[in-house]
Amino acid sequence: MKLPPEILGDILMDIPLDESVIVGPKIGEDFAAIILSSGEYLVIHSDPITGATKYIGWYSVIVPSNDVATSGAIPKWILVNIMAPSEDAAVVVLRDVVEYSKKLNISLIGGHTEITPGIDRPIVSSTSLGISRRIIKTSGAKVGDAVVITKGAGIEGTAIIANDFEELCLKKGISEDTLKSAKKMLWDISILKEAKIASKYAHSMHDATEGGLLGALLEISIASRKIIRITEEIPVREATREICEVLGLDPLKLISSGTLVFTVDKELADEVIDEINSAGIEAYQIGVVEGEGVGVVLDEEIIREYQGEELDKLFK
Amino acid sequence: MKLPPEILGDILMDIPLDESVIVGPKIGEDFAAIILSSGEYLVIHSDPITGATKYIGWYSVIVPSNDVATSGAIPKWILVNIMAPSEDAAVVVLRDVVEYSKKLNISLIGGHTEITPGIDRPIVSSTSLGISRRIIKTSGAKVGDAVVITKGAGIEGTAIIANDFEELCLKKGISEDTLKSAKKMLWDISILKEAKIASKYAHSMHDATEGGLLGALLEISIASRKIIRITEEIPVREATREICEVLGLDPLKLISSGTLVFTVDKELADEVIDEINSAGIEAYQIGVVEGEGVGVVLDEEIIREYQGEELDKLFK
Numbered sequence: 001m002k003l004p005p006e007i008l009g010d011i012l013m014d015i016p017l018d019e020s021v022i023v024g025p026k027i028g029e030d031f032a033a034i035i036l037s038s039g040e041y042l043v044i045h046s047d048p049i050t051g052a053t054k055y056i057g058w059y060s061v062i063v064p065s066n067d068v069a070t071s072g073a074i075p076k077w078i079l080v081n082i083m084a085p086s087e088d089a090a091v092v093v094l095r096d097v098v099e100y101s102k103k104l105n106i107s108l109i110g111g112h113t114e115i116t117p118g119i120d121r122p123i124v125s126s127t128s129l130g131i132s133r134r135i136i137k138t139s140g141a142k143v144g145d146a147v148v149i150t151k152g153a154g155i156e157g158t159a160i161i162a163n164d165f166e167e168l169c170l171k172k173g174i175s176e177d178t179l180k181s182a183k184k185m186l187w188d189i190s191i192l193k194e195a196k197i198a199s200k201y202a203h204s205m206h207d208a209t210e211g212g213l214l215g216a217l218l219e220i221s222i223a224s225r226k227i228i229r230i231t232e233e234i235p236v237r238e239a240t241r242e243i244c245e246v247l248g249l250d251p252l253k254l255i256s257s258g259t260l261v262f263t264v265d266k267e268l269a270d271e272v273i274d275e276i277n278s279a280g281i282e283a284y285q286i287g288v289v290e291g292e293g294v295g296v297v298l299d300e301e302i303i304r305e306y307q308g309e310e311l312d313k314l315f316k
Numbered sequence: 317m318k319l320p321p322e323i324l325g326d327i328l329m330d331i332p333l334d335e336s337v338i339v340g341p342k343i344g345e346d347f348a349a350i351i352l353s354s355g356e357y358l359v360i361h362s363d364p365i366t367g368a369t370k371y372i373g374w375y376s377v378i379v380p381s382n383d384v385a386t387s388g389a390i391p392k393w394i395l396v397n398i399m400a401p402s403e404d405a406a407v408v409v410l411r412d413v414v415e416y417s418k419k420l421n422i423s424l425i426g427g428h429t430e431i432t433p434g435i436d437r438p439i440v441s442s443t444s445l446g447i448s449r450r451i452i453k454t455s456g457a458k459v460g461d462a463v464v465i466t467k468g469a470g471i472e473g474t475a476i477i478a479n480d481f482e483e484l485c486l487k488k489g490i491s492e493d494t495l496k497s498a499k500k501m502l503w504d505i506s507i508l509k510e511a512k513i514a515s516k517y518a519h520s521m522h523d524a525t526e527g528g529l530l531g532a533l534l535e536i537s538i539a540s541r542k543i544i545r546i547t548e549e550i551p552v553r554e555a556t557r558e559i560c561e562v563l564g565l566d567p568l569k570l571i572s573s574g575t576l577v578f579t580v581d582k583e584l585a586d587e588v589i590d591e592i593n594s595a596g597i598e599a600y601q602i603g604v605v606e607g608e609g610v611g612v613v614l615d616e617e618i619i620r621e622y623q624g625e626e627l628d629k630l631f632k
Contacts, residue, residue, distance in 0.1 A: 003406055003429045011410055018392055018423040025426050032425040034393060036447075038354040044425070046395040046443055050432045076334055077350060079362040081441045090319055094327055107334040109348040109360070110341050113319045116366045118436050125397045125441030127362055131352075 022135065023071075030067045030207070033135050041135050043073035046127040054163060055186060056122050057096020062190050064128035065106060066207050066257060069192050071137075072199035073130030077109045080126040083116040090115060093122050104192060134199075136262075141204040141224035146269035147287040150194045150260045150276060152235040153213040154244065157254035157311050159186035161243055165314055172246045182239040189258035194276050194283065201272045204263045208256035210309045215253065216261045217287075217296045218303060224263075229297040230287040249310040252298075263289055338451065339387075346383045346523070349451050357451050359389035362443040370479060371502060372438050373412020378506050380444035381422060382523050382573060385508050387453075388515035389446030393425045396442040399432040406431060409438050420508060450515075457520040457540035462585035463603040466510045466576045466592060468551040469529040470560065473570035473627050475502035477559055481630055488562045498555040505574035510592050510599065517588045520579045524572035526625045531569065532577045533603075533612045534619060540579075545613040546603040565626040568614075579605055 002008075017024045022041065023033040031045040045067035049059045060082075065075035080097050084090035090113050101108045106128070116123070162169065162182030169179055191207055198205060204224055208216035213234065221228050236244075236251045244251045264272055269285050276283040295302040318324075333340045338357060339349040347361040361383040365375045376398075381391035396413050400406035406429050417424045422444070432439070478485065478498030485495055507523055514521060520540055524532035529550065537544050552560075552567045560567045580588055585601050592599040611618040 003403060003410075003431070007403070007407060008410075008429065011407070011414055014414055014418075015424050016418060017425070021393070021423050021425055025424060032393075032395065034425070036352060036354065037356065038352065040353065042358065044393075044395065044443075044445070046397055046427055046441075048397040048399055048428055048430065048432075048441065050399055050430065077337070077348075077360075079348065079360065079443060081362055081364040083364055083366055083439060083441075087319060087323070091323060091327070094319075094324075098327055098330055102330075102332060107337050108331050108341060109333070109337055109350070111362055112364055113324065114364065114366065115319070116364075116439070119439075120434050123399060123432070123435075123439060125362075125364065125399075127360075127395060127443040129360070 030138065031071045033071060041073065041132050042129065043068050043071040043132055044127065044129045046125065049124045053121055056124055057093045058100050060097055060124040060126045061100040061104060061106065064126050065104065066191050068128045068130045069195035070205045070207050071132060071135050072205065073132035074196060075106050075128045075130045075192065077107050077129045078126055079109060080111040080124060082113040082122060082124050083119060084122040085119050087115055089122050093124060136199055136202055136205045138204055138206050138220055139223035141220050141226045141263040141289045143226060143289055143291055144266055145203055145263035145289040146266040146285045147228055147263050147289060148269060148273060148283055148285050149213065150281050150283045151188055151258055152237045152240065152282065153256055153259065154236065154240040154251035154254035155185050155256045155258035156189045157212065157256060158182045158240040158243055160311065161314065169243065174243060174246055178239050178242050182243060185239065191258060191260040193279050194260045194281050197275050197279060198260060198262045198272060201264045201268050202262040206261045208259040208261055210255055211306055212253040212256045212310065213259055213261065214296065214303065214307055218306065220261065220263065221294055221296055225292065225294060227290045227293045227295050227297065228287055229290040232284065232286045234286055235284050249313065253307050254310040346454065347387045349387060357389065357448050358445065359384050359387040359448055360443065360445045362441065365440045369437055372440055373409045374416050376413055376440040376442045377416040377420065377422065380442050381420065382507050384444045384446045385511035386521045386523050387448060387451050388521065389448035390512060391422050391444045391446045391508065393423050393445045394442055395425060396427040396440060398429040398438060398440050399435060400438040401435050403431055405438050409440060452515055452518055452521045454520055454522050454536055455539035457536055457542045457579040457605045459542060459605055459607055460582060461519055461579035461605040462582040462601045463544055463579050463605060464585060464589060464599055464601050465529065466507065466597050466599045467504055467574055468553045468556065468598065469572055469575065470552065470556040470567035470570035471501050471572045471574035472505045473528070473572060474498045474556040474559055476627060477630065485559065490559060490562055494555050494558050498559060501555065507574060507576040509595050510576045510597050513591050513595060514576060514578045514588060517580045517584050518578040522577045524575040524577055526571055527622055528569045528572045528626065529575055529577065530612065530619065530623055534622065536577065536579065537610050537612055541608065541610060543606045543609045543611050543613060544603055545606040548600065548602045550602055551600050565629065569623050570626040
């Protein structure tokens with residue numbers, strides 16, 4: 001559970017920052033950026049993984065690295081602190097961290113692994129870093145831009161539900177096959193490949209985490225102070241659609257790490273979509289940046305406020 | 317509790333590193349260093365604080381920053397992930413982190429604060445960063461160097477004992493005045509000021525953490541493959557001496573963050589000691605780097621192996 005924004009805001013207001021800090025601590029920040037003497041940007045993000053019971057090593061590597069990637073930087077280095085209830089649990093997480101950072105071509109340069117008394121599951125905190133010549137901020141959307149997303153809505157949420165609520169799903173009649181496809185979507189939560197391509201063109205980039213695709217679109221709208229209009233049917237994968245229908249969830253508001261959302265000059269949209277498709281990743285234009293203001297226009301309704309996270313309904 | 321070195325070593329052996337990584341993950345590493353396109357080094361260190369019940373915010377800022385400083389870099393930026401059992405506990409830690417990073421002129425550029433179920437005390441993981449033109453490694457000691465330390469032996473341990481074992485100390489007849497001086501030594505565990513001065517001259521630098529001053533000297537000896545001879549009486553503050561005598565502890569083997577140990581050309585030793593003194597910090601030459609080999613010569617005895625941490629005796 002995050003700290004209430006009003007408390008956090010008061011404390012964070014009070015922070016003096018070095019002039020090198022181009023992007024500093026903000027509520028909802030995706031990354032911090034420091035300008036180096038070369039004129040390049042050091043992009044860095046730190047995240048704790050405290051709630052996962054499975055795939056902790058994978059989350060520890062990909063979650064902060066996704067955030068670095070939304071800046072346009074390629075995550076190159078990572079430091080991971082693992083606090084585990086037992087030696088065995090520590091070793092499982094550390095081995096996975098080593099494996100996945102290697103797969104993603106990220107150098108594990110430091111960290112610390114310990115057996116920590118008084119915890120019942122591993123807690124991991126990792127810091128990912130990259131360097132970039134250009135920083136893409138959420139706030140950069142321009143009127144006339146095309147709005148493009150990758151993969152579909154609800155990617156991460158679909159995998160979480162299939163992995164953590166399997167019994168409920170089976171009881172509600174969701175097929176084993178659907179669950180199998182859904183579980184595999186855990187490996188789609190990386191946005192590293194598509195962010196690398198999109199960053200050559202994008203004006204604004206964002207990863208759809210809590211609050212899902214709709215939350216991400218709203219964050220781009222608020223940060224850029226631009227109205228976004230959804231003009232196309234939003235792609236939702238078959239497994240996501242089936243699971244959401246049966247459980248009564250809206251896939252557009254379902255946590256969706258793995259769905260990169262970006263805005264790009266409309267003349268370039270087809271080119272970047274083609275390039276992302278060529279890398280084996282689905283990408284779709286779903287709307288346009290329509291004008292000044294704040295809001296996401298969907299089915300003639302204008303949404304101006306955070307609509308919540310559908311996954312929370314399952315934890316009640 | 318750290319993971320056994322044989323297990324950790326096996327897993328870490330398997331890590332491919334980007335060519336930019338000048339200092340990578342090693343058991344007992346103090347920091348990681350990456351070479352930037354400008355030729356400068358980015359120095360970074362990450363540490364969890366899991367065992368403290370008081371002054372957690374102070375530890376969270378100073379512990380990783382000390383490690384960055386032993387490289388010769390000035391810690392300039394920090395990211396802090398706070399996981400706390402309650403909102404109140406989270407706010408106490410976060411406010412302290414903001415206060416102490418401000419005092420030390422370190423920009424708090426990111427992190428995350430959350431209420432984490434299933435923990436009984438705050439757990440913090442922080443990452444400190446700095447940039448330097450030159451990296452000073454533990455392995456850089458040269459034959460003929462003077463060995464210099466700041467403050468004295470057992471600095472951090474004295475403060476921990478006074479704060480966490482106050483009743484035991486009073487029962488054993490240690491005076492309130494001694495305990496008061498001892499508790500204040502918690503604010504001496506920063507080596508930032510002296511490391512900034514020493515880094516202009518030093519060949520090797522190290523912070524005396526677990527295993528105390530003797531452990532730090534041995535680590536310099538092993539890393540540099542040089543024999544260190546102690547030629548002077550090692551300075552021990554009055555409060556440390558009294559507490560260690562009464563509790564039967566050896567101050568030379570007592571955890572001593574705050575004690576910077578460095579080696580420097582003997583012609584320059586007086587100059588750097590004067591400069592550190594002028595900054596209000598005690599500094600003393602205690603020995604010399606005598607020749608090739610591994611060992612610390614103390615009272616005609618040669619020590620070649622880790623002698624343990626005295627503080628552990630109180631937890632048995």
